[in-house]
Amino acid sequence: MLAIGSALAALTTAIALVGVLTFAEQWGHHQEARTNFAIGIGIGAAIGAGVMCAGLLRLPWAAGTRRIAGRHLLDALVIAFALWFVGWVLVSPPTQIFGPATPRPCVGLYVSAAAAALAVGIVVIVTMRGAGSRLRLLLMGCGAISVAACGVGLTAGLCQAGPGLATLSGVVMPIALMVVAFAGRGVDTEAIAELDVIRRGTSYAFVPMLAMAISGMVHVMIGGQFTAMGIALGSLEGFALVARQFVALRDVRNYAIRLQDGEAHFKELAHTDPLTGLANRRGLLRALAEEVEPGKPCVLLGLDLDGFKNVNDMRGHDVGDDVLVEVGQRLRMNLRPGDVAARLGGDEFAVLMWAKPHEAQGAAERLLRVLNKPYEQKSGRVFLSVSIGVAGGETASDESTLLQHADLALRYAKQRGKNRVERYHASYDQLLRRRTTLEHEMRGAIERGELHLAFQPVVIMPSVQPVGAEALLRWHHPDLGAIRPDEFIPIAEECGMIAKLGAWVLHQACHQLSRWLADGHDVWVSVNVSPRELHAPEYVDQVAEALRAHRVPPQRLVLEVTEHAVATDLDELIKRLRALRAIGVRIALDDFGTGYSSLGQLRRLPIDILKIDHSLVAEAEPGGDRALPPLITLAGGLDPLGNTKPTRPKGGPLVDIVVRLGHRLGLEVIAEGVTNQNELSAVLDAGCRFGQGQLFGWGVPAEHLEAMLDAATSPGARRDRTTRSSTVGEKLADRPACGELAPPAQRAVATPPAQDVGSVDSSREIRQS
Incomplete structure (x- = not known):
């Protein structure tokens, strides 16, 4: 359409120039012919400018869509009708801005040409809000306005018998057409203009109305009258403004609806999980x-x-x-x-x-x-x-x-x-609050000095003389009081504090052991190790460093591993235990009988001591027939049908089977949880030489255990100790490696003479004092 408009403008210019050059001398004598010729030229120029304006509106980067182009056209009509009214006031009596020389028959064409030119200008200004290069838009707008102005110049020159103005306009118009063609070449057609009703200005409505009001007041004040032409122009301006405001109102309403829909959509997205489609x-x-x-x-x-x-x-x-x-x-x-x-x-x-x-x-x-x-x-x-x-x-x-x-x-x-x-249940809240409090307070318990060790003696039987001790961690909080290990140890494992606590217990136990050894006590100390500590690559170096720092012989330290700890990643655990034994430390399998260790695992584990759980030491219920652990069922032989036959004393504990099994594997056996004389008799009858439990003493401070050791080294106690062939540390050092059976002479256990109950009670009273 730009090309068609340019062609019409060029054709109009050519005709006007030919007419001016051909009839220049006779032009002033043929007024009617001149007027008709000017009307034709004006119509041609207006049509050309209009076609170029339509071409601008069809460009994708200027208007984008027909709806936006229609809005731009309404804006142009508002301006055009206003300027047409102002022009009518200026050229009509009594104003007559051109005076007597004003060609009456050309007034309508002159005003329409001016309106067309300014309409093209306002369209270009509006389209400059769209996408695309602003420089190209400006050049195209200036070229279109120049084409319309040249058309006006041709019309005015012909109406007023001025061949000079007509000739100048005819020369400038081709230049304006070249500018339009250059600006429209190679424009980015992918850029689409967008309409933003909020950012749009309102000068297109107020300025034309203000111009019409001022010109109308001046026209009346100087004695002018409103003819049918003036009323028609004012009415057209009003209808154009009403139509434009209606379109604007519809745009705002549609824009508000889109905003509401978008808000509802994004609000729903904000409350919906994008993966599952459920609510978040x-x-x-x-x-x-x-x-x-x-x-x-x-x-x-x-x-x-x-x-x-x-x-x-x-x-x-x-x-x-x-x-x-x-x-x-x-x-x-x-x-x-x-x-x-x-x-x-x-x-x-x-x-x-x-x-x-x-x-x-x-x-x-x-x-x-x-x-x-x-x-x-x-x-x-x-x-x-x-x-x-x-x-x-x-x-x-x-x-x-x-x-x-x-x-x-x-x-x-x-x-x-x-x-x-x-x-x-409401108790869950209390448990969680206490758990959170314990986790928080545990992180500074070592620095605040709230932790201490208690030592539970391990005795040789039947003399019940202490030969070792198990280091037990205790926590006494100033506000919460004494906190049980079975409560804070699991929390320490979950929150990652167990390694720090374990390192502190190891150094404290080694420090106390070094003091006892320096005082001449023949004793060893065992420390419990968590699975997380064992699976840490640096744990072996930490143990070696603790032994070196406190100058403790490695065989005097026993590390206790629970049977549940060997349930996972057995190969890695065996590798770590062998590294510990390589530096001289002894390994004990704690709580044996509560897990699911097999004979194959027990033979593979590099351990030195087997600690029997209290559940195997305790008496069986009268007439009861408890289920045997998987490991113990293998020690009873086969029945006539070839099935595994459990062996167990009727009405007695199962400790004798485990003791014999441990001795066959070359392990020292310690009976845990000995609480009464019946259990003591049972473990003695089974051949177990070491015991630990309530009967021999609870976990006590280091000073109390030292008093027990001193009482055990009294002259009376020394005579009892001469029955022992060697110290416990020497026994552990001479014990063969795991998986190797000791020679029969070495496995034979000499049962000491039985001790009466009275001597046991007096020894217990000494320990308690």
């Missing part, structure tokens, strides 16, 4: 805030997938995401209308349902079964379990508290073995 934490809180009503029973379920981390690690995060999507689908399909399922993050979900407690319990059990079913994936089936915590709305005062209660119940379900449903 914000969506769940919104549902709690908007839908929970007083007296309306609501229950919140917290769900956590057990072992989901292994799916991400072993199968990849893509498979993990597919599993989470399937979990969301199962939740949606198994909930009632109105219930809200949400993904809180990771593998943690929640369900808000409107139900009574017993109904929610049944729903939780149903979800437990549904979510435990295998998940079919391309890489194979995925098996997961789920833990669920249930909290009722009657237990919480607000939404945050209800979420906290559900989290507590969920955490309790995971602590009790996972794959279960647990309902919130």
Whole structure:
């Protein structure tokens, strides 16, 4: 369209120049012909300018769409009608700005040409708000305005018999057309103009109306009258303004609707989990805030997938995401209308349902079964379990508290073995608060001097003289009082403090042992080791450094490993224990009989001492027939059918089997948990020479144990000690390596003469004093 408009303008210019040059001499004598010729030239120039204006509006970077082009055209019409009115006032009586020379028949064409030129200008100004190069827009606008101005100049020159103005306009018009063609060449057509109703100005409406009002007042003040032409121009301006304001109002309304829709869309996105399509934490809180009503029973379920981390690690995060999507689908399909399922993050979900407690319990059990079913994936089936915590709305005062209660119940379900449903109880909150307090206070317990060691004696039987001690960690808080080891040790393992506590216990035990050895006491000390410490590569160096720093002979230190610690990563554990034995430290397997050690594992483990758990030392119930541990059942031989036959004394403890087994493996055996004379007799009859338990003394401070050692080295006690062939440390040092059976002479155990109860009681009284 730019090309068509340019062609029309060029044709009009050519005709005008030919006419001017040909009839220049006779031009003044043919007024009617001149007027008609000027009308034709003016119409041609106006049409050319209009076509060029339409071409501008069709450019994608100027208007973009027809709706935007229509708005620009309305803006141009508002300006055009206003200028047309102002021009009519200027050229009409009594103003007659051109005086008597004003060609009456050319007034309409002159004003229309001026209006067309300024309309092109305002269109260019409006389109300059669009995309594209502003320099090209400016050049194109100036070229279009120049074309329209040249048309006006041609018309004015012809009407006023001025061939000079007409000739100048005819020469300038080709230059303006070249500028338009240059500016429109190579424009980026991918840039699309956008309409922003907020950033648009309002001068296109106020300035034209102000110009019309001022010109109309001046026209009346100087005695002019409003003819049909003036009324028509004012009416057209009013209708154009009303139409433009209506379009603007519609734009604002549509813009507001789009804003509302966008806000609702993004608000929904902000409350929705993008992966599963369930509500997220914000969506769940919104549902709690908007839908929970007083007296309306609501229950919140917290769900956590057990072992989901292994799916991400072993199968990849893509498979993990597919599993989470399937979990969301199962939740949606198994909930009632109105219930809200949400993904809180990771593998943690929640369900808000409107139900009574017993109904929610049944729903939780149903979800437990549904979510435990295998998940079919391309890489194979995925098996997961789920833990669920249930909290009722009657237990919480607000939404945050209800979420906290559900989290507590969920955490309790995971602590009790996972794959279960647990309902919130007020005691969970107290336990969590105490646990949090203990974890916080534990981090500075060593620096504040709140920890100390207690030593439980290990005695040789039947003389019950202390030959060793087990170092036990104790914690006494100034506000919380005495805290049990079975309470704070698991917390230390979970929060990563166990290594620091273990290193402190090791150095304190070695320091006390060095003092006892310096005082001439023939004693050894054992220290409990956690699985995390054993699996640390630097633990062997830490033990060697502690022995070197306190100048303790390595064979005087015994490290106790629980039977449960050898259940995982056995090869790594054996490697670490061999490294410890290489520096001379002795290894004891603690709590034997409570785990699931096999004979093969027991022969592979590099240990020196076997500590029998109290459950094997205690008397069997009269007439009872307790199940034997897997290891002990192998010691009873075979029945006539070839099956394993357990061997055990009727009505007596199982300790004799374990003692014989330990001696066959070349291990020293210590009976733990000896609490009464019957148990003492049982372990003595089994051939066990070392014992530990309540009968021989609880864990006591180092000073009390030192008093026991001093009492054991009294002249009367020395005579009893002459029955021993060697010290305990020498026995441990001479013991063969794990897996090697000692020679029969070395394995033979000489049972000391039995001691009467009275001497045992008096010895116990000495220890207590």
